[in-house]
Amino acid sequence: MQGQSHHDLSRRDLLAAGAATLAGSSAGSPANAAPASPGAAPASEARNEPSSAPTPGPVxxxxxxxxxxxxxxxxxxxxxxxxxxxxxxxxxxxxxxxxxxxxxxxxxxxxxxxxxxxxxxxxxxxxxxxxxxxxxxGTPGHMHEMQAAFVKHDGYQCGYCTPGQICSAVAVLEEIKAGIPSHVTQDLVSAPPLSEDELRERMSGNICRCGAYSNIVAAITEVAGSPA
Ligand code: FES
Ligand code: FES
Structure with missing residues (x-):
């Protein structure tokens, strides 16, 4: 029992000491406390109080x-x-x-x-x-050949990705003509006929949530002059 009593006292002492520490820190709160050292920032700065300097507006x-x-x-x-x-x-x-x-x-x-x-x-x-x-x-009355190929091959469903797909496809064919290698798999060959693997890789940055990929590939392949 003596051990039990000693244990209780120790816990009470500990709690009392903790409470005293909290009370002390509250009374000596940062607003009232002197800086810890001559170089320390004032308490108001330490609390990130709003500065009176004007906030720069949009440029x-x-x-x-x-x-x-x-x-x-x-x-x-x-x-x-x-x-x-x-x-x-x-x-x-x-x-x-x-x-x-x-x-x-x-x-x-x-x-x-x-x-x-x-x-x-x-x-x-x-x-x-x-x-x-x-x-x-192009316009509905005068479509670019890539736009016409997308229509012909049903290269879209909801159409949300389609403008990006078509702009990308037009640029891809120019990249291939210019001999610019694929960014990702530089070992893919650009010599005709354009391979489906290369085309899919080059177009991989254009996501189609409707999954119209096969028809998109068919449309681009037709414009590239290879059999779909
Ligand atoms: S909106 Fe620009 S990559 Fe998705
Ligand atoms: S056609 Fe719907 S996201 Fe591509």
Missing amino acids: RMPVHLTVNGTTRDLEVDTRTTLLDALREHLSLTGTKKGCDHGQCGACTVIVDGVRINSCLTLAVMHEGAEVTTIEGL
Whole structure:
């Protein structure tokens, strides 16, 4: 029993000591306490109190683009993506926002001949660039051959990924013509006939949630001049 009593006392002592420590730290709270050392930050800074310095607002900048052959002069918040500049500032809503994180390819456009994810780049980074969107490739009355092939081969279902797929496909065929190797599997050969494996790999950044891949491959293969 003596051991039990000693144990209880120890616990009470411990709790009392803890309470005293808490009370002491409260009474000597950071607001009242002197800095621990001459170089220490004042207590108000340590608590991250709001500074009286004005918060800088958004910065706007002019940017000049040639979009689908037309010069467009914009002034945008420097944080505006190229995708938002096209959709929100120029009302070119053919280019779609899917993931907004560079993972689906729905936002693919062609900038100075190269396909890019427009959600991953800022508009102001493309001063003077030539941008081609799905609207610039063709119209319902005068479709680009890739658009016509997608229609012919049913290369879409809901159509949400289709503008990005078509822009990407057009650029892929140009990359192959120029002898630009695939980014991922550089050993794939670009010599005709275009292999389905190579085509699927080159188009792998464009996701189709409807799974229309076989028909997309058939459409691109036809335009590439190989048997579907
Ligand atoms: S919206 Fe740009 S990659 Fe998905
Ligand atoms: S057609 Fe629906 S996501 Fe591709």
